[in-house]
Amino acid sequence: MDLKNQLMARKSAILKKWFDAVAETYPDNTSSFLKKQKAQFTNPVGYTLSEGLEGLFDALLKGMIPDTVKVFLDSIIRIRAIQDFTPSESLSFIFLLKKIARQELGNEEVLQQPGMNDELTAFDSSIDELALYSFDIYMNCREKIYELKANEARNMTFRLLQQAKLIVDNQD
């Protein structure tokens, strides 16, 4: 059985650990709230995390289509980019998967099988690839925030300019 099948077989256990690990980057009492992840509308953060992580996991195993993974990455990073995290903290959730996957596999000594090392390296590289996409997405989100701020400031200046012009109009 190759690595991907091994991981697929352990999908729900890995996803749960991954989600919990991400949830634990929040304060104690918040993480327990996030873990009620199925309430799509009353707990949007928890829900989005859980959906996004599952999407990423599937993509890693079934072949990464950049446009698809970017949607999942975006949904998670868009939230973390405005929460109280530093950039590195915001994106750290991706790397958590490396360790969790090994923990899950390690118990059954799957890791000793021939060829597994190469497959693991490939798996790690895919995760690294996700991380690279994430940098772009994170920057986009932050830039968007600054753009929104600037837009509001510009709108206000624009109003002032318009107002000034109006006064001129009236004096004509």
Next chain:
Amino acid sequence: MAKLPKPEELAKVDYTPPKTSWMDTPVVIKEGMFCHGAKTKSLQTLGFPNARDWRPMDADWKLPENWKEILLNGIADRLKKYRSFQLFMDICVRCGACADKCHFFIGTGDPKNMPVLRAELIRSVYRKEFTLAGKIFGKMAGARELTLDVLKEWWYYFFQCTECRRCSVFCPYGIDQAEITIIGRELLNELGLNIDWIAGPASACYMKGNHLGLEPHTIVGNLEYMLDDIETITGKRIKPTFNRKGAEILFVTPSGDLFADPGTYTAMGYLMLFEELGLDYTWSTYASEGGNFGFFTTNELAKRLNSKIYNEAKRLGVKWILGGECGHMWRVLSQYMDTWNGPADFLEVPKSPITGTVFDHAKSMKMIHVAEFTADLIKNNKLKLDPKRNDHLTVTWHDSCNTARGMGLLEEPRYVLKSVVNNFHEMPEDTIREKTFCCGSGSGLNASEDMDLRMKGGFPRANAVKFVHEHHGVNMLANVCAIDRASLKPLMDYWVPGVGVCGLHELVANALVMTGEKERTTDLRGEPLPSAQAKEEKA
């Protein structure tokens, strides 16, 4: 191969969850989460105490010597004046039902944004100073000293509450965090600790009649721009009147609609509708603000700003008042205005001159919401509507907090909306009507410097919009609130790109077939109409 960093460690750098009890976790004021302090000049204009320039990030807030005394006296005074405050200080059982109902808690994950804990910030001091148990048992009874840290915590968190009242819907005793925030902000205001985004508009409104500080000639000029656009679109030149004595109706709307897109399209909608009806109405430049940023400072200032509406109605000798689309404006009007500045016995019970309907439910306050007015028109078949003109839009409805939970205006706008658009989809049940989620920018928090806060607080709302956007192709978020129109736009830009924001009467005017109009090719925004496009393609 280089050794990989340990991610679980990385994730926790500089981010230790509060292991200490909330009382022992001092506030950390973070960039992007607060608004600038109020300017000296604004506070002076309004006659507010302790006016000074100060900065929230500075350690020294330049407080008056006796700040503690001022606050404690302020609390004592309000306990005697407001049963709500006295009661809400005493009866909370900390069941936690409200905890996860707050959009700021959901979005920020900050435990002090749980409504119960935000109230405990002030309740703990109340216990210490005003209850026997608190005086004797201190911390064991949940009491704590009022310190500078506590004061900063109040300021930080009372300006992270939009007074939306969602928590009070779920509270078994109806404890309303909005009420506590309102009083908390009054107390802070006594120390000059207001924010610029509230004090600035409030002082502009006091002197010039509206939040934006538009002077009379500018209001006229701005409307002229809109009239030009209306002429381009419909071929009709409208001539509204201002400050006209003897008009039947005084029209008051939030000034945001006069200045910024997409609010201006809503204002164009009013102009077109009233023109088509031949309504005998007037705008006022003196009472040119429906909203009330005074409500976010003190009860007294709210009353002072609000007084202009009745005073102007009296001066002009109108029969009744029609109010535009706004959220907190209508909380203030329907639950406060008559008590503050009534009785308006010089006015008549509002009666639609078109349908003859008498709006008995407004017989004391003498003012009705434009959604009620239009719903009545449509019900009586007084408008010729072509909803197909809105076929390029798939619309969902955002209930504004204040009209939903402080008034109960739920069906009227929906009735109007369904009459003027063909494609309408509700958002999920737990996010609309009395359970609606706030835009995250209400109660004067729609500044630009607190954009992070606004995006977090608005996330639950945006998330529900995203759902109908993805499942039903919704591309327009309609509402009856000026702050919504201004603040949902960036919210959508960030979370759900591809969804626009509009007021109800923009859609009404799109669908409204006016007598003698030319064939319309665009909607109010200048976007080509689907029918016109189809025709072009045919030709």
Next chain:
Amino acid sequence: MRALISLVAVLLLVAVAYGMAEANMRFLLGVVIPYAAVAVFIFGMIARVLKWGSSPVPFRIPTTCGQQKSLPWIKQSKLESPSGTMGVLGRMALEVFFFRSLFRNLKMQRYEGNQLAYGEAKWLWLAGLAFHWTFLVILLRHLRFFTLAVPVPVQMLEGLDSFLQIGAPILYITDVIFLAAVTGLFIRRVMLPQVRYISLMADYFPLFLILGIGVTGVMMRYLTKTDILSVKILTMSLVRFSPDASVLGQIGVLFYIHLFLISVLFLYFPFSKLVHMAGVFMSPTRNLAANNRWKRHINPWNYPVHVHTYEEYENDFRAKMKEAGLPVEKE
């Protein structure tokens, strides 16, 4: 920690009662303290309600949880957004008897939602309701100790409560539900990190106190023999304000512990969050009609304020107004 201290406090109270009963201070335990507690409770609650009542309701601020009364063809939500006395009474009844607002958490989601997400909220509502109702029934059942002939309604209540006909003495269902609900509420408080975070000693202490009362009561009924006849002689004598000290010696220690804990609850009540029992009726977001728009509400402390008059406004802008073609009062 806060829970532990509260538990220790209640255990200490038990020890105190035990010690006093053994040290022959039964007159104090059985007569003096109960009288004092009841007096403090009654006067304390009256004082509390008067205090609330002395603060006026300056504004009519109901939280509208449904459609307002407006046009006749739009269906008003009469209970969620009541506009008259009947509606308010209905809303308050739903709130007080069925915890309507807590029940809101129950609503299932229509879309891909999962009802499990609401499980916790449902338990809060259910446990809260079970706790309060069984507490009331048990309290009413105790009326048999305070009336010479047991009133018929109390007898009926007892009959209903024991309809399972299990055991001897026959098991009261409310006893079981009551203990389960209090325990459930306690477990919820410590298990949910959010709720644990907001909990104060003042939240754990009454839970343990009430649990202690329940446990001692149940022990007296089902485990040890209690001289009910003597208890009734004592309680009836207390009711008549002529305490009969002769029976004090014949009643077991357990009874004194039970009574002492109840006395502490009565003493504690008016100074604690338990006053929500009376406060719920006075909450202005619930007990007012949403009728502001047709019935003016009076604020007793409404006072005149400085306003910026039209005259001042026109003085500021007269030239600009005239230029823009706006009518002015003074040329």
